[in-house]
Amino acid sequence: MPFPTTPILDNFNRGDEGPPPSASWTDVVNGLEVNTNECAGDTVGTNRSYWNIRTFGGNCEGYYTISVHDVGSGIYARQTLPPMDDGYFVNASEWQDKVMIYRNDNGVDTKLGADINQVFANGDKVGIQCIGSSISAWFDDGGAGWGSIGTRTDDTYSAAGSLILYIEAQTGRADDFGGGTIRVPRNPAAYNTLAVY
């Protein structure tokens, strides 16, 4: 599957606002805000807001641009909201130069598999793709374009959920948040087989 296949939902190009960044967002933990046409964290801790227009999935994707690289950021998909707090997320641990894929259970994060080494720079893009039991982290450094940098297998959560963006602390910035439900194409080979009969 190519990535992404869904549009940008918020480019944050407007006057400073929030938290939350607009009426299309709802704060989950502290919150995100618009600052100089970018998305910023409101506090020195974790800042998490979800896109409240609709849920996406089961097969879905989400992505954003790290416009200012700092401590860390990430994006959740198939995420139910507290008190359930279940889903998946890709964590861009910018201070460690690593990407990790997690399953979230009741707000407890369980890392799936190994850390993925990844150096970050301003302008890099990070994404999550959930197709069936395959949870993938995607990355675009502005050179060769988007590429999958790791996939984990987990089928605990398959239903539609929210996309949540988070930024650690107040210095990092995100931009061009996007995502949505993925339409997985039918298997052309199977279709042709049926056509024979």
Add this chain to the structure above:
Amino acid sequence: MPIGWYIVPYVREIGSYLPGPSRQCAMNIYTDTIYSAGGWWAETEVLGNRAIAKVRATTTVLTTLNGVAGFKRLPKDRLDDSLADLPLAVKQALKDELLDMGYTGTEIQDRLGEDLGAHTLRDVLKFMTTRRLKPRYDSGEDEIIVDGAIQLCRSVESVDLEVVE
């Protein structure tokens, strides 16, 4: 390249700057060591706050992993290896591990019978992946407790396919 199957614990991640309390398969601590040797690893979480991990690495790295406190190298390397030639003490240690995970003696008996020697490594690992439990966080004790609803495990076949020799 050699392979090995291990039962490893989940451990708390400290200082991760994540939004919530976090845990990881302890094999991840050795990811750089494994990768530097041209290896790979994958896991499935199972009952008892543990994971079954398959590792492809050099003999030197596997020997290192064998000696890590809390890591238990399984006595066979391939899923279809018979357990028939295992000493009684080794088979008993496997049964003790299943009990310590949280499976009952009745469950073990019903599924695997009296003698694990009648089975393959696949049979035992598939039993281990019968279930796992959903974790939760006890903020008062700052502890992740794995005692919630039953959840599905990733299949051992899936792990086996991901880590090719």
